[in-house]
Amino acid sequence: MNPILVFCEQRDSRLKKVGLEALGEARRLAGGAGCEVVGIVIGASIASLAEELARHGASRVLVGEDPGLTRYSSETYTAMLGDAATRLQPVAILMGATAMGKDLAPKLAARLKTSLAQDCVALQMESDGSLLGTRPVYGGKLRAVVKAVTPALQVVTLRPNVFSPIEPKPASGIPIERLALQANPDRPRATVRDVQQTAGSKIELTEAGIIVSGGRGLKGPENFKLVEELAAAVGAAVGASRAAVDAGWKPHSYQVGLTGKTVSPQLYIACGISGAIQHQAGMSSARTIVAINNNPNAPIFKLATYGLVGDLFEVVPLLTEEVKKLKAGS
Amino acid sequence: MKIVVCVKQVPATESKLQLTTDGTDVNRSGLSFVINPYDEFAVEEALQIKERLGTGEVTVLSLRPHADQKPEEALRTCLAMGADKAVLLSDQAFDGADTFTTALVLASALRRLSFDLLLCGKQAVDDDGSAVGIQVAELLGLPHVAVVNKLEINQGARTVLAHRQIEGGIEVVEAPLPALITCQKGLNEPRYPSLPGIMKAKQKPLEVWTRDTLGLPAETIGVAGAKQRVVRLEPPPPRPAGRIIGGDAATAVKELVRLLHEEAKVI
Ligand SMILES: Cc1cc2nc3c(=O)[nH]c(=O)nc-3n(C[C@H](O)[C@H](O)[C@H](O)COP(=O)(O)OP(=O)(O)OC[C@H]3O[C@@H](n4cnc5c(N)ncnc54)[C@H](O)[C@@H]3O)c2cc1C
Ligand SMILES: Nc1ncnc2c1ncn2[C@@H]1O[C@H](COP(=O)(O)O)[C@@H](O)[C@H]1O
Numbered sequence: 001m002n003p004i005l006v007f008c009e010q011r012d013s014r015l016k017k018v019g020l021e022a023l024g025e026a027r028r029l030a031g032g033a034g035c036e037v038v039g040i041v042i043g044a045s046i047a048s049l050a051e052e053l054a055r056h057g058a059s060r061v062l063v064g065e066d067p068g069l070t071r072y073s074s075e076t077y078t079a080m081l082g083d084a085a086t087r088l089q090p091v092a093i094l095m096g097a098t099a100m101g102k103d104l105a106p107k108l109a110a111r112l113k114t115s116l117a118q119d120c121v122a123l124q125m126e127s128d129g130s131l132l133g134t135r136p137v138y139g140g141k142l143r144a145v146v147k148a149v150t151p152a153l154q155v156v157t158l159r160p161n162v163f164s165p166i167e168p169k170p171a172s173g174i175p176i177e178r179l180a181l182q183a184n185p186d187r188p189r190a191t192v193r194d195v196q197q198t199a200g201s202k203i204e205l206t207e208a209g210i211i212v213s214g215g216r217g218l219k220g221p222e223n224f225k226l227v228e229e230l231a232a233a234v235g236a237a238v239g240a241s242r243a244a245v246d247a248g249w250k251p252h253s254y255q256v257g258l259t260g261k262t263v264s265p266q267l268y269i270a271c272g273i274s275g276a277i278q279h280q281a282g283m284s285s286a287r288t289i290v291a292i293n294n295n296p297n298a299p300i301f302k303l304a305t306y307g308l309v310g311d312l313f314e315v316v317p318l319l320t321e322e323v324k325k326l327k328a329g330s
Numbered sequence: 331m332k333i334v335v336c337v338k339q340v341p342a343t344e345s346k347l348q349l350t351t352d353g354t355d356v357n358r359s360g361l362s363f364v365i366n367p368y369d370e371f372a373v374e375e376a377l378q379i380k381e382r383l384g385t386g387e388v389t390v391l392s393l394r395p396h397a398d399q400k401p402e403e404a405l406r407t408c409l410a411m412g413a414d415k416a417v418l419l420s421d422q423a424f425d426g427a428d429t430f431t432t433a434l435v436l437a438s439a440l441r442r443l444s445f446d447l448l449l450c451g452k453q454a455v456d457d458d459g460s461a462v463g464i465q466v467a468e469l470l471g472l473p474h475v476a477v478v479n480k481l482e483i484n485q486g487a488r489t490v491l492a493h494r495q496i497e498g499g500i501e502v503v504e505a506p507l508p509a510l511i512t513c514q515k516g517l518n519e520p521r522y523p524s525l526p527g528i529m530k531a532k533q534k535p536l537e538v539w540t541r542d543t544l545g546l547p548a549e550t551i552g553v554a555g556a557k558q559r560v561v562r563l564e565p566p567p568p569r570p571a572g573r574i575i576g577g578d579a580a581t582a583v584k585e586l587v588r589l590l591h592e593e594a595k596v597i
Contacts, residue, residue, distance in 0.1 A: 011497075016497075071501075072501070074473075074474065075473070078468075098496075098497060099477065099494070099495065099496035099497060099501075100496070102460055102476070102477075103464065103476045103477070105461075106429070106460070106461035106462075106464035106465050106468070107464050107465070107467075107468045107474070109430065109461070109465070109557075110430065110433060110464070110465035110468035110469055111468055113430070113557070114430075114557050115428070115430070115557040115558035116429060116430070116459075116461055116465075116557075116558070117558070118458070118459060118460045118461060119458070119460070132561065135458070136458065136566065137456065137457055137458050137563070138341070138347055138356070138455070138456055138458070139343060139455055139458070140566060141347055141565075141566075142347060142349075142356070142563045142564065142565060142566070143563070143564050143565070143566050144457075144560050144562075144563050145560070145561045145562050145563075145564065146558050146559065146560055146561065147558065147559050147561050148557060148558055148559075149556060149557055149558060149559055152557055154558075187471065187473075188471070188472065188473050188505070188506050188509075189473050189505070190473040190474060190475050190503050190504065190505035190509065191503065191504050191505070192501050192502070192503050193491070193502045193503065193504050194501075194502040195496070195499055195500070195501055195502070196499055196500045196502065197498060197499045198498060198499050198500060204497040204498045206497060207497060210596065210597070234597055252479065252515060252516040253495055255515070258343060258367070258455060259367055259368070259515040260515070266596045267590065267594070267596040267597065277343065277344065278343055284566065284569075285566075287594075287596065288590070288594040288596050289569075289572075290586065290590070296574075301572065301574065302572075303569060303572070304572045305569070305570065305572050305573075305594065306572065306573060306575055306586055306589055306590070306594075307572055307573065307574040307575065308574075308575050308582050308583070308586060309574060309576075310579050310582065311579075314579045315579050315582075315583060318579055318580060318583040319583050319586065319587070322583050322584060322586075322587040323587060323597065326587055326591060326597065
């Protein structure tokens with residue numbers, strides 16, 4: 001059986017967790033089908049990352065290293081991955097559904113004239129080697145199970161925090177090959193001129209294991225500190241509903257939902273958020289959901305694993321204290 | 331500056347969805363449809379660029395995704411917002427497209443239009459494909475910048491400078507024109523069509539192009555050419571029944587923390 005390719009994104013020589021999750025999932029899929037898992041990493045100073053890929057399940061690693069690749073380039077990455085795919089004829093190409101992955105995967109799929117499934121939350125290998133991808137559609141109201149029209153290959157992005165990496169194991173003697181830089185200087189290209197760190201967001205929402213979000217129930221921007229204190233206590237990222245963002249309490253990068261970010265944390269705590277369908281679209285795949293709301297009929301309670309009907313101005317500070325106590329004790 | 335905006339008509343986000351009998355699609359009869367919210371940002375941006383530069387032309391382009399839809403309504407709304415002309419791609423042969431064949435047909439139509447800038451939404455909120463814009467650019471051999479929430483046009487240098495959100499930051503990307511941009515919330519506040527706008531829209535040209543117009547072989551497009559098939563649609567797995575934690579706030583909070591620690595094991 002032909003291999004599964006896994007593109008593992010790095011930024012500033014650090015691998016994204018979702019790349020390791022994709023390797024773990026590829027291993028699981030390959031186990032059934034008996035095919036090779038080829039990890040690919042592209043960037044500037046990345047030689048040391050090859051072994052990390054091997055330890056997380058790659059049986060072979062391709063390294064596209066070039067000093068000119070300090071920043072992402074959709075054109076160069078597509079050319080390099082496209083070249084690898086043409087040579088190795090994989091059954092599937094997996095990568096994380098990150099800003100980079102969601103940008104790269106469609107371009108790559110179009111260049112290879114093949115099927116694309118973005119933001120998958122489950123994958124399954126059929127006995128004939130075709131890959132079924134399950135992905136939320138209609139803002140999470142439905143899921144589509146999709147399949148490449150045979151015998152085409154499938155390009156797949158995986159939602160972060162959903163799949164499990166393997167337990168890392170020593171990996172010596174794994175073949176590591178250089179991937180030639182595909183320059184294509186003739187193609188017009190988009191060039192990243194600058195990368196600006198956003199101030200304040202210590203933990204990125206889409207990667208966070210825990211998120212505490214605030215909504216209109218907070219009544220004003222100054223009260224977001226209640227949410228932030230709780231977030232600091234549990235080690236969470238801070239999110240917001242659209243109502244809170246539209247009111248100018250938080251920038252759009254905090255927004256969770258249909259027109260914001262899709263998140264999939266282990267724990268999502270919604271404070272003063274009603275749980276409109278468009279908000280749910282961004283967070284309904286969270287493992288555990290806690291709702292704090294003073295209206296027992298708020299739709300968020302239909303989704304919540306644990307619901308607390310009460311005044312957030314009373315409940316949230318208590319919760320912060322209780323979490324601090326727990327952390328201090330453990 | 332000539333700008334073409336790709337606009338998809340999608341079921342209103344509040345729609346109650348029912349599946350077709352074979353379970354591979356949504357039953358569209360009786361649904362109400364709207365302009366894909368991200369495409370509204372794209373239309374607004376095109377209009378603002380034209381207004382800023384004081385010259386230009388904005389064309390809106392829509393491919394009918396399904397026989398039960400009438401995207402001409404969405405196009406008329408765009409014309410009422412201020413777009414100059416509209417092209418509707420409508421043919422049974424286009425129906426049932428996946429993102430690739432959608433991009434293929436749009437790209438083929440775009441080859442017949444002249445443009446300096448192409449704008450799409452970052453995602454259509456029905457199939458949530460997050461692909462078509464980028465794929466159109468690739469098929470046309472154009473650079474793209476995706477998920478953009480700030481856009482500057484440098485007409486003299488014929489370049490665009492776009493901001494896009496990435497994890498923990500912003501990527502500032504430059505591309506030569508013609509280029510394709512996919513639009514994200516934050517870019518602008520879409521306007522509502524004005525009453526005079528709605529009146530004027532009735533006089534504006536709306537052309538309908540079919541497979542014959544584009545001269546595309548039937549086997550390469552629509553469901554026939556699709557690279558991907560929907561095996562089935564299903565509701566998301568039901569969430570395990572939740573529970574309301576009662577009692578006074580202090581007791582309830584203690585119980586919540588215990589459950590999060592011992593039962594859910596998330597803190
Ligand atoms: C096309 C479209 C896209 C959209 N995209 C998004 C999106 O991406 N994300 C998003 O979030 N929304 C989105 N929305 C908006 C969505 O429909 C809701 O309007 C929004 O989510 C409401 O935000 P909220 O829950 O903070 O506010 P509200 O709905 O006003 O809810 C506030 C909640 O706080 C509770 N509350 C008030 N005071 C207290 C208190 N003292 N203690 C405890 N609880 C209290 C109330 O009971 C209420 O349930 C979109 C809408 C449309 C049409
Ligand atoms: N049928 C269509 N007609 C016109 N534009 C479309 C169509 N489908 C997708 N698009 C464009 O591509 C974007 C992304 O769509 P998607 O990849 O389906 O999420 C949309 O926001 C539109 O700008």
